[in-house]
Ligand SMILES: Nc1nc2c(ncn2[C@@H]2O[C@H](COP(=O)(O)OP(=O)(O)OP(=O)(O)O)[C@@H](O)[C@H]2O)c(=O)[nH]1
């Protein structure tokens with residue numbers, strides 16, 4: 001019942017580009033980060049090319065999907081945009097379980113959100129899938145006068161922890177598509193058996209998915 | 217001013233602004249989507265069919281109103297303001313046939329919907345809010361809001377952050393007046409129960425309560441009775457343990473009541489909590505159209521929290537065949553979101569919720585919660601210890 005009916009998530013936009021005889025990759029991606037860091041705004045910018053000043057606060061998590069063509073493959077991201085409030089963190093494992101990629105978002109004008117981001121990095125390193133591609137996004141990069149977290153500091157932290165780092169702005173769109181492209185490029189292309197990384201490589205349409213298992 | 221003392225009928229005010237919608241033949245032909253305000257002032261976007269459904273619903277609401285007036289004429293004014301069945305009528309009075317008969321009539325009547333004009337009065341009484349309020353001095357709410365004015369806590373900071381993010385664009389909620397009223401209710405409650413403080417999600421619930429109850433003070437008491445009596449304990453406290461319990465109970469119920477769906481979703485590795493968590497925390501206010509949400513709340517305040525399970529199961533049940541054809545998690549979510557956003561006819565949902573799902577007693581649900589509690593506590597505890605051990609390693 002959002003008053004912003006236009007922006008509801010119900011409509012998944014497919015920008016599937018024509019690619020010749022190549023791979024389709026499904027990748028689960030999760031966004032984590034402090035309240036108000038701009039997770040939902042980043043996703044909205046990436047999926048719909050929009051920015052709204054007052055984004056409804058996320059409860060639990062919201063789902064989006066978006067497809068990108070990268071080199072020889074199309075990557076369909078299944079994106080979970082999670083809620084930032086501390087008490088919601090107990091729900092996070094449900095969303096990052098089996099994820100192929102994560103974007104950890106902080107707000108460059110808010111030091112506490114950067115500290116919170118580091119905690120997420122640790123949690124993913126200890127709990128998440130070890131092959132997960134993890135990006136660190138310093139968001140609200142348009143608010144330069146209010147900057148509290150130096151880009152160099154975040155860059156150094158990212159390097160130490162094997163993440164890749166970008167400063168983004170959901171408002172001006174700076175680096176938003178880029179960060180998703182970069183993730184898409186880094187996703188492992190070959191799928192190990194049993195699919196532990198949360199990715200499904202599809203050469204054929206998915207008819208083979210077990211529908212025989214449902215009976216009552 | 218929309219303060220404690222003013223009794224403006226917001227819902228009626230919105231209603232009077234809305235002309236009956238008659239989609240033009242052109243709109244019909246082009247299958248256009250139209251934007252309009254619903255009964256409670258929310259902007260809805262829908263196609264011509266949706267508009268027609270909403271007009272029918274409006275007509276049904278009017279008819280249902282006439283049923284209530286007729287009963288009032290025969291049974292006397294306020295006949296419905298008696299303790300609910302679930303609360304347990306004491307034995308002596310239940311032996312009185314008329315009391316029992318009234319209770320049965322009322323249950324049936326409430327499932328068909330409380331007329332919007334009667335909602336504040338009926339909710340306030342049947343939910344137990346009136347009783348709760350009567351146990352404290354008359355000035356409790358005013359004293360509370362005065363006492364906490366100007367205080368800054370983590371809860372108030374989070375509330376301030378969320379005020380403009382609560383149904384942005386709503387013609388009353390998203391005004392300085394609306395923000396101020398919502399702020400007083402949420403801040404007041406955060407001081408009343410410091411274990412809950414403020415949990416995101418409550419902003420949506422309180423906002424809708426304000427729209428229905430018309431006075432801030434009554435909205436506050438409805439929020440209190442909801443969190444303290446109607447819902448399971450600890451739904452909104454620090455680690456949302458109550459919410460985790462409800463989710464586990466829900467998964468069990470789905471497996472029992474809709475086994476084909478449960479098996480299929482499991483094969484897709486789709487955890488129903490991915491979508492149901494928001495339903496339970498916002499009591500459907502972020503997913504269902506406003507009148508449909510309020511119809512769910514009508515029953516919630518009379519029959520208790522088991523209603524949330526009925527409704528959540530019904531949403532899956534309604535789309536059983538479609539869901540069984542899905543191959544991807546994304547498709548499942550799209551079906552569910554599309555369904556909830558277009559459920560403009562509350563009866564369509566509630567008929568499935570109560571007739572097709574089968575009965576569940578509050579008692580059995582309580583037992584199931586008890587069964588799940590230890591597992592939830594263990595899981596939360598384990599996570600906490602794991603995270604703490606990371607910190608230790610660091611030093
Ligand atoms: N200037 C500026 N503001 C931004 C940017 N991204 C987000 N915001 C604003 O920051 C606020 C919070 O953004 P959200 O996207 O809702 O943040 P979130 O991380 O999803 O928050 P939760 O859902 O509560 O966890 C909104 O008012 C946005 O308008 C940005 O790049 N620049």
Ligand SMILES: [Mg+2]
Pocket residue numbers: 039040041056057058081082083084
């Ligand atoms: Mg968000």
